[in-house]
Amino acid sequence: MTLASKGVRFGVAGIPHSCPEDSSLRAVDCLASLGLEALELEFVHGLKLSPETAGQIKIKSSQQGVKLSAHAPYFINLNSEDQGQRMRSQELLLNSLRLAAVAGASDLVFHAGYYGHQTPEETYSQVKNGLKEILSISRLERIPVKLRVETMGKRQQFGSLDEVLSLCRELDGLSLCLDFAHIFAREGKINSYRDFYQVLKKVERKLGRRALASAHIHISGVIFNQRGEIKHINLDESEFRYDEWLQAIIEIDLKGTIIVESPSLETDALRLKNLYYNLKNKGNSPEISRADHDFLDTE
Numbered sequence: 653m654t655l656a657s658k659g660v661r662f663g664v665a666g667i668p669h670s671c672p673e674d675s676s677l678r679a680v681d682c683l684a685s686l687g688l689e690a691l692e693l694e695f696v697h698g699l700k701l702s703p704e705t706a707g708q709i710k711i712k713s714s715q716q717g718v719k720l721s722a723h724a725p726y727f728i729n730l731n732s733e734d735q736g737q738r739m740r741s742q743e744l745l746l747n748s749l750r751l752a753a754v755a756g757a758s759d760l761v762f763h764a765g766y767y768g769h770q771t772p773e774e775t776y777s778q779v780k781n782g783l784k785e786i787l788s789i790s791r792l793e794r795i796p797v798k799l800r801v802e803t804m805g806k807r808q809q810f811g812s813l814d815e816v817l818s819l820c821r822e823l824d825g826l827s828l829c830l831d832f833a834h835i836f837a838r839e840g841k842i843n844s845y846r847d848f849y850q851v852l853k854k855v856e857r858k859l860g861r862r863a864l865a866s867a868h869i870h871i872s873g874v875i876f877n878q879r880g881e882i883k884h885i886n887l888d889e890s891e892f893r894y895d896e897w898l899q900a901i902i903e904i905d906l907k908g909t910i911i912v913e914s915p916s917l918e919t920d921a922l923r924l925k926n927l928y929y930n931l932k933n934k935g936n937s938p939e940i941s942r943a944d945h946d947f948l949d950t951e
């Protein structure tokens with residue numbers, strides 16, 4: 653079976669709750685039987701997946717038509733003040749890319765790090781230098797995995813939308829993972845059709861249509877305070893306007909993978925998938941006129 657290469661795929665981060673076994677290999681079958689099409693393998697607490705299991709996951713996912721991505725460990729910090737820690741972070745990110753490749757994942761998402769005591773500018777150049785090395789080794793080794801830097805929800809974390817867009821523009825081979833719950837939490841706004849559409853247009857303007865034609869998105873409900881994200885929650889318990897968000901991705905004709913990170917995982921993924929196709933079949937844009945869209949396109 654071939655992977656659906658066009659359109660939008662919905663999936664989850666980690667093992668669905670309804671899966672009878674706590675195994676990524678089994679999760680691929682569970683997702684396929686739920687009608688979902690993507691799985692993000694969680695390397696977040698370390699690279700514990702054995703190469704043997706990774707190889708089996710690769711075969712299974714291609715049989716089941718489930719697209720795989722992976723999420724690198726949380727303790728990576730490319731801006732650590734400790735040089736040893738920075739080196740270990742680089743090595744861990746590289747090893748995550750290598751393991752993702754063995755598992756057949758096409759994309760690896762990571763959190764770049766923290767500002768610590770440094771300015772955003774200092775942090776940016778430190779992160780950029782680290783990534784440059786990782787990308788050049790990845791190219792040398794011909795690792796067939798797209799490295800994706802994520803937009804982050806806490807204000808002490810490097811990864812505002814603008815920072816991530818600039819990095820992707822500057823570094824050949826770097827792509828982005830747009831986490832809309834994080835963008836909402838970090839900014840304390842960006843929660844309407846108009847806002848979402850503007851974010852997507854900005855991505856298109858900075859990185860080209862390609863970024864929206866093979867996008868990688870994280871989505872969930874979220875609660876936050878003035879420091880940004882506190883935690884992910886389910887969509888229906890959150891203020892996040894996911895119906896308007898879906899309208900925006902339909903209007904802009906986004907294609908790619910949408911990974912749901914709500915605590916309920918598959919429940920929210922199926923909710924979004926169903927609503928997406930309902931809205932798409934209805935075909936009407938929300939309460940915003942064509943003239944408004946033209947205006948937003950050029951803003």
Ligand SMILES: [Zn+2]
Binds near residue numbers: 723762763802
């Ligand atoms: Zn993440």
